[in-house]
Amino acid sequence: MDEEWDLVVIGGGPAGSAAALQARRLRPDARILLLDRADFPRDKACGDGIAAHARDELAHLGLDGIIDDYRPTPRLAVISPGGARVEAAVARPNHVVPRTVFDARLIDAARAHDIEVRRHRVRTLTTRGGLPLIDDTITARTVIAADGANSTVRRLLGLPPSPDRHTAIAVRGYADVPADDDTQLIAMQKDGWPAYAWSFPIGDGTANVGFGMLLPRLRATGLPGRQVLHGRLAELLPHLPARDLRAHHLPLSPGRPRPGAGRVLLAGDAAGLINPLTGEGIYYALVSGRLAGQAAATAGTDPLTAYRHALRATLGRHLRTTDALHLAAQSPAFIDAAVTTAAHRPEVFDLLVEVGLGAGTVPPPLAWAVARRWLTAALPLPGRRHHTP
Ligand SMILES: Cc1cc2nc3c(=O)[nH]c(=O)nc-3n(C[C@H](O)[C@H](O)[C@H](O)COP(=O)(O)OP(=O)(O)OC[C@H]3O[C@@H](n4cnc5c(N)ncnc54)[C@H](O)[C@@H]3O)c2cc1C
Numbered sequence: 001m002d003e004e005w006d007l008v009v010i011g012g013g014p015a016g017s018a019a020a021l022q023a024r025r026l027r028p029d030a031r032i033l034l035l036d037r038a039d040f041p042r043d044k045a046c047g048d049g050i051a052a053h054a055r056d057e058l059a060h061l062g063l064d065g066i067i068d069d070y071r072p073t074p075r076l077a078v079i080s081p082g083g084a085r086v087e088a089a090v091a092r093p094n095h096v097v098p099r100t101v102f103d104a105r106l107i108d109a110a111r112a113h114d115i116e117v118r119r120h121r122v123r124t125l126t127t128r129g130g131l132p133l134i135d136d137t138i139t140a141r142t143v144i145a146a147d148g149a150n151s152t153v154r155r156l157l158g159l160p161p162s163p164d165r166h167t168a169i170a171v172r173g174y175a176d177v178p179a180d181d182d183t184q185l186i187a188m189q190k191d192g193w194p195a196y197a198w199s200f201p202i203g204d205g206t207a208n209v210g211f212g213m214l215l216p217r218l219r220a221t222g223l224p225g226r227q228v229l230h231g232r233l234a235e236l237l238p239h240l241p242a243r244d245l246r247a248h249h250l251p252l253s254p255g256r257p258r259p260g261a262g263r264v265l266l267a268g269d270a271a272g273l274i275n276p277l278t279g280e281g282i283y284y285a286l287v288s289g290r291l292a293g294q295a296a297a298t299a300g301t302d303p304l305t306a307y308r309h310a311l312r313a314t315l316g317r318h319l320r321t322t323d324a325l326h327l328a329a330q331s332p333a334f335i336d337a338a339v340t341t342a343a344h345r346p347e348v349f350d351l352l353v354e355v356g357l358g359a360g361t362v363p364p365p366l367a368w369a370v371a372r373r374w375l376t377a378a379l380p381l382p383g384r385r386h387h388t389p
Contacts, residue, residue, distance in 0.1 A: 002137055002138075002139065003033075003137060003138045003139070004031075004139050004140070005031045005032065005033045005138065005139070005140045005141075006023075006027070006030040006031045006032065006140065006141050006142070006296075007019075007020070007023050007030060007031075007032045007033070007140060007141065007142050007143075007144065007293075007296045007297070008032075008033045008034075008035065008132075008134060008138060008140035008142075008143050008144075009023075009032070009033070009034045009035070009143075009144045009146060009293075010035050010036075010122050010134070010143065010144070010145045010146065010147045010153055011035075011036060011145065011146035011147035011148055011268075011270065012034055012035075012036035012038075012040060012103065012106070012107050012110070012117065012146075013044065013103055013146060013148060013268060013269075013285060014054075014102075014103065014106060014268065014282050014285040014286050014289065015146035015267040015268025015269070015270070015285035015286070015288055015289035015292075016034060016036070016144065016146035016147075016267070016268070016289060017034070017103070017106035017107060017109065017110050017289065018057070018061055018106075018267075018285065018286045018287075018288075018289030018290045018293065019144040019146060019267055019289040019290070019292045019293035019296070020032050020034045020110050020113075020115045020144075020293060021061045021062070021063075021106075021109060021110055021113060021115070021290075021293065022060075022061060022289070022290040022291075022293030022294050022297070023293035023294070023296050023297040024110075024113045024114065024115055024293075025061070025062065026293070026294060026297035026298055027297040027298075030297060032114075032115045032116070033115075033116045033118065033138070033140075034107075034110055034115055034116065034117045034118070035118055035119075035120040035122060035134075036107075036117070036118075036119065036120070037119070037120070037121035037122075038119070039119050040103060040104045040107045040117075041100045041101070041103070041104035042100065042103065042104075043099060043100050043246065044099040044100075044103060044248075045170070045171070045172050045246040045247055045248035046099045046172060046208075046248075046282075047096075047170075047172055047198055047200055047208050047210055047279070048096045048097055048098050048099055048102070048172075048200060048202070048208040049094055049095075049096055049184065049198075049200050049208070049280070049282075050067060050094060050095040050096065050097055050102065050282055051094050051280060051282070051283050051357035051358060052090075052091075052092035052093060052094055052357070052358075053283045053357055053358035053359065054282045054283040054286055055067065055095065057283060057286035057287055057290065058286065060290060061109075061286070061290060063106075063109055066105055066106075066109070067095050067097050067102065067105075070095050070096065070097045070202070070203060071095075071182075071202075071203030072093035072094070072095055073093055073094050073095065073096055073182055073183070073184050073200070073201060073203070074089050074090065074093045074182055075087065075088065075089055075090065075182055075183040075184070076088065076090050076094075076183065076184045076186075076353065077183050077184070077185045077186070078185075078186045078188070078339055078342075079185075079186070079187045079188060079339075080188055080332070080335050080336045080338075080339035080340070081188045081189060081190040081193050081332035081335055081336060082190065082332060082333065082335075082336040083336075084336050084339040084340045084343065085339070085343065086339050086340075086342045086343035086349060087183065088346060088349050090350075090353055091350045091353065094184060094357070096184075096200045096201065096202045096203070096207075096208060097202070098202065098208070120135075122134055122135060122147065122152060122153065123135055123152070124136065124156065125143070125153055125156040125157070125264070127262075131263065132262070132263050132264055140263075141263065141296075142263050142264075142265065142295075142296040142303050143263060143264045143265070144264075144265045144266075144267055144289070144292045144293065144296060145157075145260070145264055145265070145266050145267070145270050146266075146267045146268045146269075146270055146285070146289055146292075147270050148268070148269045148270060149162075149248060149249045149250065149251050149269040149270075150249065151266065151269070151270035153264065153266070153270065154258075154266060154270050157260070157261045157264060157266075158261075159258050159261065159266075161251070162249075162251030162252065162254075162272045163254070164215050164216050164219075165214070165216060166251065166252045166253075166254050166272070166276065167214070167215045167249055167250065167251055167252065168194075168212050168213060168214050168215060168249070168250040168252055168274075168279060169212065169213065169215050169218055169225065169229070169247060169248070169249050169250070170210055170211065170212025170213075170229070170247060170248065170250060170279060171210055171211055171212070171226075171229040171230060171233060171245050171246065171247040172208055172209070172210035172245070172246060172247075173208075173209055173210065173233070173242030173243055173244050173245040173246070174206050174207070174208060174209070174242060174243055174244050175199070175206065175207055175209045175237070175240035175241060175242045175243070176205060176206060176207075176240075177199070177201050177205065177206065177207040177240065178205070179203075179204070179205040181201040181207065182201065182203075183201070184198070184199070184200050184201070185198060185199040185200075186198050186278075187236050187237070188332075188335065189213075189232065189236060190332050192213050192217040192218070192220075192221065192232075193217070193330075193332045194213065194214055194217070194329060194330070194332075195211070195212065195213035195214070195217065195232065196211070196212065196213075197209070197210065197211040197232065197233055197236035197237050198210055198211075199237060199240060207240065209233065209237055209240050209242050210233065210242075211229055211232045211233035211236060212229075212250065212279055213228075213229075213232070215249070225247070226247070229247055230245060233245075250269075250274045250279050250281065251269055251272040251273075251274055252272070252274050252275075252276035252279075252326070253272060253273050253274060253275065253276055253284070253319050253322060253323065254272060254323065255319050255320050255322070255323030255324075256319070256320075257271045257272050257273055257288075257311065257319070258271060258272065259271060259292075259304060259307050259308045259311055260304055260307070261304070262304065263303065263304070264304075265292040265295065265296065265303060265304060265307050266292075267285065267288040267289045267291075267292040268281065268284065268285035268288055268289060269281055269285065271288055273285065273288055273315075275322055275356060275357070276322055276323065276325075276326035277322055277325055277326060277329060277355065277356050278356040278357060280356065280357050283357065283358060283359075284315070287314060287315065287359075288311060288315075291307060291310040291311055291314060292307050294306075294307075294310065295307035295310060314359065315359055317361050318355070318358075318359040318360060318361055321355060321360075321361045321362055322355065325355070325362070328374075331374075333374055333377055334370070334374050336374075336377065337370050337371075337373040337374035337377060338352060338370050338374075340373060341366075341369055341370050341373055345369075348366060348369070348370075351363075351366055
């Protein structure tokens, strides 16, 4: 039997749940259907790191406190590809919540707000009477596709997938750590750069550990992906043997995301929204999902234009910043300079966290401070003393 909905959301990760919840907040009477190919709780390969900025987004959606039973992680340590190290308290603590728990809580919240959640794998998307038609049976005034990194809907819309140079691949697992370990560790690797391992303690005597690198660099090794990812993880974190290893692609933001076509809006990983410097995607998923839900609920016949404008206003400058930094960061010496600068200047550390985990931008004086250190290290002039204050 054919069905008609005001909004159909495809994908029940953070982007999809945020979209459905925001549409519900703005349109209490709307008929909203959320489809996911999986039953919840379901696992998702992820570092499980939920930045303070993502927590702000949860509050926007009326979900304050939803992760407060997890201990905040107050400290962050970063080791650069060349071995520079900075470790400090973050201005606002992050959380680490396994995605089996986090995503299921978001889905529960959606159900509690009268959003119909149904297990259904979407295979086709056409149009009928000018409206999107899903699998020949479900029509919607607006569709929000939040179906993740390998988005079926993005492909069905004819939009290209994330290009290889903007795609990373990462493996995550879980390891035992001391229960009082309260420091998120990011250990970068020069070999195959950009590449890094992480350990994100959950607070219960385990940590999410993992390793990721750019897809072209992985291919350049000529070795099976599994061998490289698992091997590098074991090499970089030898004291943290990992279990439950699981890998996935990360479509890194190219600076200007593709927000969809017609009455179909893309959010989260489906839009290619992952921070290219850190692999953070949950904050972007929640923001873009919220903005897509808002456009679907309020923009009448042209939700795509409203969504595009809202995305640009909220993340535009930040995404252009991370795109430029991603280019500079192809040189490991640039990251060495940034980490060394952050080790000397707490305000720089805080700013880098804003750029890596939130919607921060880089003020020109900071860009200059890092560039000067980078150039000084890269171009030591004959007869000049090498100076790294
Ligand atoms: C190894 C790894 C580590 C990471 N670490 C972090 C981290 O620590 N912090 C962070 O912020 N980000 C991290 N990320 C990125 C983060 O996981 C993603 O950015 C985030 O999950 C995006 O959310 P989403 O809702 O867009 O997509 P997803 O969470 O992938 O959800 C997509 C949903 O769509 C469903 N779906 C897919 N296809 C269909 C279909 N055809 N029909 C119906 N349903 C479908 C799936 O079942 C899934 O539930 C990491 C990624 C990886 C791979």
